[in-house]
Amino acid sequence: MAEVEVDTETGVVKVKKMVAVQDCGLVIDLKTAESQVFGALIMGISYALYEEKIYDNNTGRMLNPNMEFYRLAGIDDIPELVVRMMTGKGYDERGVIGLGEPPVVSPGAAISNAVANAIGARVPFLPLTPDRVLGALAQKAGA
Amino acid sequence: MRAFEYASPTTKEQAVGLLGTSWGQAEVIAGGTDLLSLMKDDVVHPKRLVNLKEIAELRGVTSTSKGLRIGALTSLGNLADNPDVAKTYPALVDALNEAASPQIRNMATIGGNLSQRPRCWYFRGGLGLLPKDDTGKDLVSDGENRYHAILGNDGPAKFISPSTVVPALIAYSASIRITGPKGAREIPLEKYYITPKTDNEREHDLRPNEIISEILLPPPGGIKVAHYEIRQKHAFDWPLAVAAVALTMNGSTVQSARIVMGHVAPVPWRSAEAEQEQAGKSVSEQTAAAAAKAAVASAKPLSRNAYKVQLAQVAVKRAILKAAGGAA
Numbered sequence: 001m002a003e004v005e006v007d008t009e010t011g012v013v014k015v016k017k018m019v020a021v022q023d024c025g026l027v028i029d030l031k032t033a034e035s036q037v038f039g040a041l042i043m044g045i046s047y048a049l050y051e052e053k054i055y056d057n058n059t060g061r062m063l064n065p066n067m068e069f070y071r072l073a074g075i076d077d078i079p080e081l082v083v084r085m086m087t088g089k090g091y092d093e094r095g096v097i098g099l100g101e102p103p104v105v106s107p108g109a110a111i112s113n114a115v116a117n118a119i120g121a122r123v124p125f126l127p128l129t130p131d132r133v134l135g136a137l138a139q140k141a142g143a
Numbered sequence: 144m145r146a147f148e149y150a151s152p153t154t155k156e157q158a159v160g161l162l163g164t165s166w167g168q169a170e171v172i173a174g175g176t177d178l179l180s181l182m183k184d185d186v187v188h189p190k191r192l193v194n195l196k197e198i199a200e201l202r203g204v205t206s207t208s209k210g211l212r213i214g215a216l217t218s219l220g221n222l223a224d225n226p227d228v229a230k231t232y233p234a235l236v237d238a239l240n241e242a243a244s245p246q247i248r249n250m251a252t253i254g255g256n257l258s259q260r261p262r263c264w265y266f267r268g269g270l271g272l273l274p275k276d277d278t279g280k281d282l283v284s285d286g287e288n289r290y291h292a293i294l295g296n297d298g299p300a301k302f303i304s305p306s307t308v309v310p311a312l313i314a315y316s317a318s319i320r321i322t323g324p325k326g327a328r329e330i331p332l333e334k335y336y337i338t339p340k341t342d343n344e345r346e347h348d349l350r351p352n353e354i355i356s357e358i359l360l361p362p363p364g365g366i367k368v369a370h371y372e373i374r375q376k377h378a379f380d381w382p383l384a385v386a387a388v389a390l391t392m393n394g395s396t397v398q399s400a401r402i403v404m405g406h407v408a409p410v411p412w413r414s415a416e417a418e419q420e421q422a423g424k425s426v427s428e429q430t431a432a433a434a435a436k437a438a439v440a441s442a443k444p445l446s447r448n449a450y451k452v453q454l455a456q457v458a459v460k461r462a463i464l465k466a467a468g469g470a471a
Contacts, residue, residue, distance in 0.1 A: 131289065
């Protein structure tokens with residue numbers, strides 16, 4: 001789940017809080033497992049709001065092959081993160097299942113849903129850049 | 144990176160003498176935060192680097208009766224931490240503290256910040272400051288121009304002036320002192336930026352054998368100044384639009400205003416239209432919005448950056464409101 005703040009004049013999205021509840025069967029080392037999910041949330045914020053490969057149609061070149069314009073979330077972009085691992089009866093007896101990629105799947109949808117809930121319009125592409133958010137707001141206003 | 148000569152003079156005169164008479168021969172290096180990446184990417188390949196860091200007279204911040212004299216070698220970090228600057232030019236400190244990252248601010252010099260090259264990704268990719276394909280067709284107008292200019296883009300230059308600190312300096316009426324082989328000249332900072340029309344020109348009023356030696360800030364008097372920038376990321380990001388506003392007040396009415404936008408044009412963009420619109424009126428949400436609208440009235444967005452018109456407008460409005468609401 002994500003809580004976001006959207007500046008409706010600029011289209012800038014800020015994630016205020018994220019909560020992840022994860023089931024991966026039997027957890028061997030709780031700290032490592034939680035860490036994996038924290039990392040997934042951070043990656044989720046990056047791809048939901050920032051990450052984008054930009055190619056030039058005329059030259060075929062990638063225009064942002066650097067850390068300057070291929071944006072990744074920085075420390076100020078990461079809000080309070082809450083991770084809750086599902087453990088105990090009903091989970092542990094299923095054995096080890098794996099936790100590499102599953103927690104990175106849902107943050108994009110969660111953030112996108114939170115933005116739609118906040119502004120009353122859906123931004124149909126990731127990342128949720130200011131121009132796309134403003135575009136969705138303008139479309140809603142015109143509809 | 145290609146091989147180059149390295150010279151480390153200790154006076155301004157020696158430095159100027161070591162520079163070339165045409166671009167491409169030599170470059171000056173101070174903090175190196177921009178030049179080194181340009182050299183590693185083979186965008187610029189000078190035959191000689193002239194290090195300025197051993198020139199003591201280019202350092203230091205001094206208060207004089209005519210205002211503040213800032214040596215060009217002063218780092219952005221030291222400038223932001225200077226008590227005289229914090230007391231008299233708070234909006235400049237806001238701008239400095241939002242620039243780059245703490246690590247870069249410790250290395251980057253103010254002279255270098257004024258003279259940094261555009262961040263246009265065609266330029267940084269080696270396609271030139273006025274990027275064209277083999278047939279001479281402009282690559283930006285027909286390409287990925289989401290971060291390019293919305294104002295002053297009628298000619299071949301579509302890049303944006305990169306400094307986020309310069310609009311605040313211009314709002315404070317800064318001027319700069321430039322040293323060349325025939326001595327020094329002083330110009331208002333806003334005249335330092337020019338829009339190149341051919342590949343042989345640069346975007347600064349600086350000859351290949353000149354260096355910026357100092358930045359001069361006049362006493363601000365009673366003006367109220369604010370800096371506002373809109374960024375996609377909160378941490379370490381280039382802004383999408385910047386505005387700096389200086390208001391000279393007469394009671395609750397704005398007698399005159401200086402309104403400067405950054406990241407919207409090949410030069411820092413002073414908007415006479417917005418200044419006129421705000422003058423003679425008190426500051427309210429309505430008057431600030433009207434001035435902001437005037438600031439972008441002549442904007443001509445490219446194919447993919449119409450959203451920047453809205454962002455520039457919001458930046459100006461918020462900077463006016465911030466200036467009016469805040470301390471001088």
